Amino acid sequence: MNPYRIGIDLGGTKIEAVLLGPEGEELFRRRVPSPADIGYGAVVSAVGELAREAAGKVPNGKHRTVGIGIPGSVDPVTGLVRNANSTCLIGRPLQKDLESLLGLPVALRNDADCFTMAECRMGAGRGYGLVFGVIMGTGCGGGICIDGEVREGPHRIAGEWGHVSVDPAGAPCYCGNRGCVETKISGSGVARAFLAEHGEALSMEEIVRLAREGEPRCAAVFDRFLDDFGRCLGGLISILDPDAVVIGGGLSNIDELYTVGVERVRRYAFHDALRTPILRNLLGDSAGVIGAAWIGR
Secondary structure, eight states: OOOEEEEEEEOSSEEEEEEEOTTSOEEEEEEEEOOSSOOHHHHHHHHHHHHHHHHTTSOTTOOEEEEEEESSEEOTTTOOEESOSSGGGTTOOHHHHHHHHHSSOEEEEEHHHHHHHHHHHHSTTTTOSEEEEEEESSSEEEEEEETTEEEOTTTTOTTOGGGOBSOTTSOBOTTSOBSBHHHHHSHHHHHHHHHHHHSOOOOHHHHHHHHHTTOHHHHHHHHHHHHHHHHHHHHHHHHHOOSEEEEESGGGGOGGGGTHHHHHHHHHSSOSSOOOOEEEOSSGGGHHHHHHHHHOO
């Protein structure tokens, strides 16, 4: 029989839990702010509390699984979290600590993998064989789904295109390289580029709004963002040749990505008649928590 599936999306600003029934139906959902004390212990406690609350909705004697999406990955050798935007998780045995707390097996996956899983099972990527899922928000990540299964790879970093260096002379990235995809097409990367160029702090949202109003500095930065999007995604499509690309994260709501941005992808992809559909996600910010539920074993 199919299990009851508990999914938790562990983000920097919120933690969300969902419980899916045996047929994939949603039975419970709760979202809370991430702890003001962003220390590791507070995060473990908050995740554990939500997981126990969801587990309490499962009928007695029924099998349940727990999957958690995190903004990083787990080192397959040490079992410790690495490369997490929530830096308090780095170097911590999060999986082991949660399993001890809950008394249940816990599966951990990168949040971009969870997004990709959900969109391929229930969203815009459904019905496609090979899907590349993109998260463009404060950072930039990706996941690869092949015939309904998300690929992790031996290093558990499959799809991690945000830290491919596309400009050796570009801005420094926290990973230690320069000109990574994330520095070019994430919200934080574009905002930092604008500040460095013009000495004024504007958010990505403000840059987009002012660009649409014709403000010349913002229009130039926004056009460069769309061009960088085309170059980065066009190169990836040339390597992977996916059946579809699904865009998620806060920046996925920028309409120009699906018009001007797609034209720029066509310019840079190694094909003069690009047929890869570049799709807006269907599940919104629910994708991560739903995908987390599906990764539990």
